[in-house]
Amino acid sequence: MSAPARAAGLSTRFTELVGVEYPIVQTGMGWVSGPSLTSATSNAGGLGILASATMTFGELEAAVAKTKSLTDKPFGVNIRADATDAPERIDLLIREGVKVASFALAPKQDLIAKLKDHGVVVIPSIGAAKHAVKVASWGADAVIVQGGEGGGHTGPVATTLLLPSVLDALGDNGIPVVAAGGFFDGRGLTAALAYGAEGVAMGTRFLLTSDSAVPDAVKQEYLQRGLGDTVVSVKVDGMPHRVLRTPLVEALESGSRAKALYAAARNANEFKQMTGMRWTTMLRDGRSMRKSGERTWQQIIMAGNTPMLLRAGLVEGDTHAGVLASGQVVGMIDDLPSCDELIQSIMSQAHGRLKALGSLS
Numbered sequence: 001m002s003a004p005a006r007a008a009g010l011s012t013r014f015t016e017l018v019g020v021e022y023p024i025v026q027t028g029m030g031w032v033s034g035p036s037l038t039s040a041t042s043n044a045g046g047l048g049i050l051a052s053a054t055m056t057f058g059e060l061e062a063a064v065a066k067t068k069s070l071t072d073k074p075f076g077v078n079i080r081a082d083a084t085d086a087p088e089r090i091d092l093l094i095r096e097g098v099k100v101a102s103f104a105l106a107p108k109q110d111l112i113a114k115l116k117d118h119g120v121v122v123i124p125s126i127g128a129a130k131h132a133v134k135v136a137s138w139g140a141d142a143v144i145v146q147g148g149e150g151g152g153h154t155g156p157v158a159t160t161l162l163l164p165s166v167l168d169a170l171g172d173n174g175i176p177v178v179a180a181g182g183f184f185d186g187r188g189l190t191a192a193l194a195y196g197a198e199g200v201a202m203g204t205r206f207l208l209t210s211d212s213a214v215p216d217a218v219k220q221e222y223l224q225r226g227l228g229d230t231v232v233s234v235k236v237d238g239m240p241h242r243v244l245r246t247p248l249v250e251a252l253e254s255g256s257r258a259k260a261l262y263a264a265a266r267n268a269n270e271f272k273q274m275t276g277m278r279w280t281t282m283l284r285d286g287r288s289m290r291k292s293g294e295r296t297w298q299q300i301i302m303a304g305n306t307p308m309l310l311r312a313g314l315v316e317g318d319t320h321a322g323v324l325a326s327g328q329v330v331g332m333i334d335d336l337p338s339c340d341e342l343i344q345s346i347m348s349q350a351h352g353r354l355k356a357l358g359s360l361s
Contacts, residue, residue, distance in 0.1 A: 007347035014176040014198035018121055019074045021045035022347055023199030026206040028078025030054040031314040035063050039070035040211035044340040049076040049102055054307050064096050076100030081107040094118040109138045127155035129169035136175050144201050147181030151204050151327035154242045167196045184329045186349025204327040211339045215317035227331030236323055244324040
């Protein structure tokens with residue numbers, strides 16, 4: 001029996017920019033987006049992105065090498081722009097020929113220029129129209145726009161309003177925009193294209209695939225959840241963070257600020273020991289964030305919560321002691337396809353919707 005026909009490609013400015021077949025991005029999720037998931041996404045025709053924020057430099061070096069051994073397709077690496085060793089990590093990307101550098105916080109202009117000079121595509125994630133305009137003026141090649149439905153650190157504005165506001169701010173000849181937050185199927189991709197986006201990025205949907213290394217028991221925990229089973233908490237790390245409602249999250253939400261701060265400081269110390277990071281490095285990073293005005297010292301201390309609590313849930317499978325980042329879209333997902341099956345399903349549905357819309361008069 002012959003293999004089923006693959007969905008036709010869909011060319012946008014984004015696919016041409018990064019060299020992929022389909023306008024679909026797997027976001028860089030800490031503890032989730034390792035070589036296996038990233039390479040599976042890229043092999044399926046999308047853009048996989050390694051998450052490096054929870055990796056030491058040596059671990060990132062090994063992860064890039066492993067990913068290159070699993071795929072010859074373009075992939076990206078997500079980097080913390082405010083990390084002390086960001087310049088060294090950028091040198092690694094350049095040296096290894098990584099196609100895309102993505103950032104949760106906008107990198108400085110000199111880092112963008114260096115990456116672009118060496119052929120690396122720079123794609124920051126942004127949560128406001130003014131930030132999109134700023135990074136575009138600094139030379140960013142594209143932006144990922146995440147609406148409030150998205151998992152992990154998120155903002156208050158829904159994708160349906162944030163996306164057009166960014167597109168309007170950038171103008172008709174602006175850099176390509178990739179929409180994130182609430183996407184999981186071909187209907188969403190079609191809607192994003194109708195708004196003027198050039199692709200979609202998904203986190204929770206890729207976490208819930210057979211190629212994801214998240215423990216099966218944790219995946220089942222996600223699959224049982226509905227549309228109302230996430231909450232945006234500031235008690236996890238001091239910043240708005242969309243996560244699944246769990247007993248731990250409920251306890252954090254109802255607990256005192258002092259207890260949360262103490263737990264965060266303890267977790268920061270554990271993260272430091274696990275990664276080999278020095279306190280002086282953590283303090284330097286903290287001063288950098290504080291100087292930029294983006295976080296208070298309390299939020300900086302609480303940021304130590306994030307990697308350890310996510311690791312407990314997403315790596316160790318402890319849903320009682322860990323935190324499970326999730327978009328609201330979790331309530332629309334009930335299966336665990338491979339990355340290839342997922343992308344083929346999305347593209348087949350998208351082509352069907354585009355054909356139906358084209359027939360309207």
